[in-house]
Amino acid sequence: MPAMTKPADALQRLRRVHEETVVGMLRSYGALSRTDLMRLTGLSRTTLFAIISEMIERGAAVETEAAVTGARGRGRPASLVALNPSAGLLLGIDLGRRRVRVAVANVAHEVVATAMADVPVDAGVAEQADAAADLVRRLCLERGIRLDALDAVGVGVVGVVDGAEKEAAGAVPRATPAVYLPVTERLEREFGVRIAIDNNARLAALAESTWGPRGRSPTSSTCAGPSASAVGSSSAGGSCAARTPRPASWATCRSTPTGRRVTAAAAAAWRGASGTRACWTPRRHAA
């Protein structure tokens, strides 16, 4: 009965759009009062309150009390609505040659904590993964972060995570090159969630377009073609891609949901053609 279901579907779609607007505002702004939400979303009081109660009932949102600042008026404190902070955490791990970095963020794009640890230069990927897992455990202990609600882990690695290999794997999305399998296996064992892996210079470009002010603003108007940002990573910590003798390897352009192309150029020039030692290592420049 298409004629009968159509109006209902349209209303449901509308409702869904409204709910997504509310979620979007909570993601962007964190905790908000109902008044603020009404102002930001432009939704009617009735619609908004119904959406919020349903979200709270479902556990998607929580109600918190506003922090009392200064002298308050009478009445009970205004309550704030926020996305359930335990609803999802994301863990980002950067496995550099000498340094492992981790970032914990929540679904609201908020970076909750970051940490780093040095690893020996000659450590293999498995040892780096071990170091990262230790680091995460330590960080969570120190900062009281609970990983119960961990959604997924993203891993940035030095070197080429080739698109060809991904495609060759067919239906399996984002297949991992064999050399990084110990990493994903180790981290899967540790955290028990989905692991996504990519080249870390590429990821730096993606981060730049996600969090950096340049990413959010339209790039140079002098550019006629699709605007793109390239990140050449100059980190001795190992953000240079490619151990390959070819001095440069840049990742292919990837589309972000915003439709912007982000290009990560990772130059291996930083560590010379041998690809084993950065050109400024103390051993070589010891006076």
Added chain:
Amino acid sequence: MSLGSIDELVAAAQDRVPAVCEVVSAAAADLGRILADAVVQLDPARVVVGGELSALGSLVLDPVRAAIATLALPNAPRRIDVVPADLGANASAMGAVALLLHEEPAVPRHLRPAAR
């Protein structure tokens, strides 16, 4: 001279220790040469240089700019911005988070409206 870590290298370069500056700017020139290749092929509007060493500013960025200016279509009228990254050293780790945020649906499944 002997440097124990990347932090010491950055500190030494910031103090403009001549030997260190030489090594860093030579490496930056190499990076610029590679990036010039990339610029020719990809025609970006901007090159963002990240990592620990990008904190060194002109010491790293100027050789990169010079290499791009001379090697990548020297007669082209358009100038390409070469700028340091905003996010600093955590960029890649944050990028790994961004990867998940971009791959996942914008609203995670369990936050989506139950009504279909």
